Each structure stands twice: as structure tokens, then as C-alpha cells.
Amino acid sequence: MKPVTLKQIAEHLNISVTTVSKALKDYPDVSPKTKALVKELAKTLNYKPNAFAVNLRTKESKTIGLIIPVIVHHFFSSVIKGIISQAEKKGYLVIILQSNESYELEKKQIDLLMSHRVDGILISLANGTANFNHLNEVIAQDKPLVMFDKIAKIVKCSKVIIDDRKAAYIATQHLIDTGCKRIAHFRGALLPQNSIDRFLGYKKALLDNNMPYDPSLVYICECGDMSFEEGKKNAQQLLKDHNDVDGIFINTDLVAIGAMTEFNKQGVKMPDDIAIVGFSNWFMSSVISPTLTTIDQPGYLMGKTAFKQLYKEIKQRKNNKPVVFKDIVLDTDLVKRESTKTVS
Amino acid sequence: MKPVTLKQIAEHLNISVTTVSKALKDYPDVSPKTKALVKELAKTLNYKPNAFAVNLRTKESKTIGLIIPVIVHHFFSSVIKGIISQAEKKGYLVIILQSNESYELEKKQIDLLMSHRVDGILISLANGTANFNHLNEVIAQDKPLVMFDKIAKIVKCSKVIIDDRKAAYIATQHLIDTGCKRIAHFRGALLPQNSIDRFLGYKKALLDNNMPYDPSLVYICECGDMSFEEGKKNAQQLLKDHNDVDGIFINTDLVAIGAMTEFNKQGVKMPDDIAIVGFSNWFMSSVISPTLTTIDQPGYLMGKTAFKQLYKEIKQRKNNKPVVFKDIVLDTDLVKRESTKTVS
DNA sequence: CTGAAAGCGCTTACAG
């Protein structure tokens, strides 16, 4: 059963395709009687406009692309949900691609989306991405682009982020306020802006409190994907290297949970022996034992906001208005739980 | 900067659009010299075929739609990952929609995907879906459709599932084997086939072991979304109603984790006072305390398999071959952990 | 080996 076309409706009613098209779109210059006839027939025949033809004419696909490093991930899946729900409200569909933290894949995926002529692109960068030509290409083609969470400051487009530095500062300050004297940091991968900023926030908090900054307390992950296993390994290493550490600020909850699992196994008491603050507020963190103090990162809101900004730019470009890039910074919260001591 | 078209390339080289098109697609009836010229220019101009035009001609979009009840969910996000990765291999893009367990939304989304002319649809049903006209419509339009995980047996299309009944049987048998005498079941929502089958597996295991089946031990969730809170509430209720229960088979890990949180709070020892088996093997379950015995449900594989089947049907239909519907049943595993006793 | 022409299903400026 082939889909119904305007032409078929026109022939049925013995009128022109033009009139059918106008009637369905409620053009004012079609008689009410004709409109009614057309609409009724369209309904009974279950007419759906052929999106390809419409797109080809209007140059709009009502579809956007989303590139994200990982999908099976509490924060990112929340972002996806925020984007999709907002897109749906505006009649947009979302094509989702996973870069797997690979720059090469990310590049290919940008190409794919560009040739599919999406109306705009939302992206959170792979850890491996250090070259931004593929993104500049998008911008050069005048295609709206909004980055979120894992961004590159140097790329000229709108960005939706949190203030990683400030949040990390607050996290570290909380460890200090609750009595920690020697605080380590698991910082994850080297490249991403978030890791850098969280590290800087950690460092600044130490210095502002007249505590020495000791680079040997900062654990970097060479592996590239921040994970449970990484947390375990770092925790093991830390116990070997530094028996005086009494607090850790960890880049991501999942890594923190890995570390906590190791500490639990080795009988290290939290928060008494070592206090821990994570980052992201994964659902899991409220459920493990001890529950994890962490920074709540508003994934759903970030997704929503990123889509809204993209939508705004799509409209601006369509109406030939100047496109205004924005940096939008969302608030975060420190969620105090059992993995840190209460203020004495 | 407008995207480059075939026409522009043709004019540059003073040849016809036809030849350019053929050259780019390596038709045998174009001279090597011309091919080389065209390809080179296409590359320097960064030519990308206009997908809309191609789709309009070929009636293929190389895009499929995916409707899923929830995204922020370990099992479903794994499925998404499986689908996307497999789709990418075959050059397909995936549009993702979240039905939020709502039949109304699901219906609208099917419509949306149909008018966007996707090449096929992958769906896992909302709990609220009891009417299947929207799906039969898809089938009537000859659009390939594959259901996975949350399916309706009555709809005539391919399905990718696990043997819920068998898995539930094994889970319950494990409780029995490890000494449980009175076993409750948290079954989640009423409608979905999975809930029904898991319930039936639970019941059969009891009966096969000459244990009485007591309906008051089966907790149904009226709410419609199976969640952490539901587990907590059910656990509270269970403690009030039945102080003799020593084992529970729970429909979903997240609910199990809710129940465990409540038991931990109330000092109920697991597995000694009450042993617990969940379902799905969420990552979280290996990390909480006690770690949760559960049924491993292969989300990634299910996604992969569902796409493969859809792809096969897309090809069959394209080549006017008869389409063969398949029911594919994937294996599950019982993962034994701390929330159940070891066999004595 | 090359190209003119038709057509996919729409939208819209224009004429009547």
C-alpha cells in the first residue's frame, strides 16, 4: 500500500494539486467548502505529507543531530531525555549518535549529519577531540551548532555548561570544612575542559585555605574513559602511595563508586579514614553505602536548555536575523551525604 | 555558504549533471578521466549529496525510528547503544523517541515517524499500551516493524525478547534451592507481557516445588512506572503484612534496590532474614550492599539483534522478496551475588 | 562514453 499523495487527493476531487496543498495548510484564499472537502478526504485516506518532498522545497528537515560520547551513562542519558522532550514540543526529531569518546568517529558523525541535512547539531565532545576543524566546518556552512557539557572554548558557537571550576571549589571546600587536612584528586582524562576546570577549582580551594598543593596527590587517568575500574585502581594506588590522605575529590561519581568499592573491600572507613566527594549525582550515589556526597549536575535541564538555544538559532538564521552566540552557565548543588563528615 | 550541488560541479567542468551523478557513483559507463575530474572537484568543493533529494527519488531515507518507554534506564540505554552501533555499521541513522510509558504519546510518535518516512521502526511498548491499531497501521503500510522486550504477542511482526517466564522460573528456583520457604513477588505493572510472564514463571516454580501459591504475596504496582520508590513502598507493606516471608523475586533491579534500601533502614538482614533476586542486572546491582543476585538481561545484544532483524526485513521488502517474521529469544543468566544465600 | 528528459511529491509566486 503506497502512501497517498496530494495528486491522488486532487484527482479524487477533480481539483488541482495547488488547491489541495493550500487547503491543507489553511491558506486564506481557498473557499471553506473546498477546504472541508479536502480535509475530510485527506483524513479518510490517512494522508501524510511526504517529508522528503517538503524538506527539499523548504530546506528544513525539522530534525536535529545529537552527538554524545556515551549513552549508557546517567548524566548523558538525562541530557538526551531533556533534549528529546524539548525537541518534541517544537516538532523536531532527534538523531542520536554516540562518539564513544573517539575523535575519528565524531568527525565522521558530523559529516553524516551534515549530509543528512539536519537543521542543527548538538554536541558534547569526545575526550579524544583536540582538533576542531570538523566543528568549524559546520559553522562555516552556517549550520546552527550548540555545544554542551564537554565543550571547547575556542570554537565560536553557543555553549551550555556548568561552572565546573566553582563546583569543584565548593566540593573541595566542603572537605576542608569538615576537617580534611590532606586532600587528593582523581581528575580523569587530561584533555577535556571539564577535567581541567575541576582540577583548577580543587587547586584553588587548597591554596585559598593555605593548604599546600601536592601534584603527587592528583591522579590522572591515561585510559580515556572514566570508569568504575579506574576508581578502583586509583584507590589501590593511593593507599600504597599516601597513607596520610584523609579526603578525595573525585571527578565523576562512577569513579568515586569504584574507589569506594575498593575502600570498602580493604576496610578503609568512610568518611572517618577517608572522606569522599564525587561529581554528577548519579542516581546510584544515593543508594550505595555509604551514600556519596556529590555535586548535582542538572542533566535534564542542560539538555532542555541546549535544545532551546539551538532552536533559537535555527529560527534566527531562518529569518535572516543576526545569530547571537551565548554561553549559558547552569547552577549546580552540593549534595551532602554520608561519605563526608558533618561539620563539627 | 550554500551547500554545493551536482549542477554546480557540472557547470564548473562543462559537462552534464547526469555524468557528474554517474561519475560520483562509479557507474561503469563513464570514462576514467571524467570520473577523476569529477571526484576531485567534488572533494575540493566538499560536495555532499542532498539527502532529501536522494530520498525523494530512491524512497529510502537510511533512517529508522526507535520508540522506547524510558531512556534514563540502564537496560534501555544499553539497548539504544546496541541499536545505534549496529545501525551505524549499515549506514543507518536512528531517530529516538521516548514514549514515557504513555499510549497516547506512543501513538503520536508512530505517526511522526511514519510521516518522516523512516525506513523502519523499532519499538518497545509503553506499559499503558493495550490497543495495537497504531502498530497494525504501520504493518498495513508495509513499513518494517520489529518489537523488542516489551512486546504484544498479538501483533504480526518480528520480535526480539528473552524468555521471561523461564528466567523468572530460574530466579525463583534459586531462592528455593537456597532454602527460602515463603517467597513473595513484586510484579510491577499489570499489563506488560514481561510482567505477566515473569509472574507466571514465579508461580510455576512454586508449584513445581510443591509450594503453595499465595496471591497475597504478589505485589502489584498500580502506579505504572516501576521505580525505586515502588520498591520501598512494597517492602514496607510486606513487612507489615507478612513477617514470615524469607525471599522475594522482584521484577526489576531498580525496584529491588528500593526494597533493599528500605530493608537496610529497618535492619532486616539480607539474605538471612530475606533473600532477594532482582531482574535485569543493572550496573548498580553489583555495587550496592549487599550486592544483588539478579537475572542478566542482554540489553546491548537485544538492541543489536533487533536492528539486524529490521535491516533484514528492509532489504527483503526492497527486493520484493517475501518478508519472514521471526521470534528471536535471547539467553539470560542468573548472576549469583550476596543478596541470596549460597547453597548449603 | 555523454547528455536530454522525465519524474520523485511537494510549495509558492503569479496569472486569471
Place this chain on the structure above:
DNA sequence: CTGAAAGCGCTTACAG
């Protein structure tokens, strides 16, 4: 109020 016509950017059967 209605409709003929052009065109979006491709593909492909056909002619030469």
C-alpha cells in the same frame, strides 16, 4: 477563489 507552471536536487531509463 482556482490552477498552471517552475523548481527544490537528485536518479535513471533511454537515445545517440
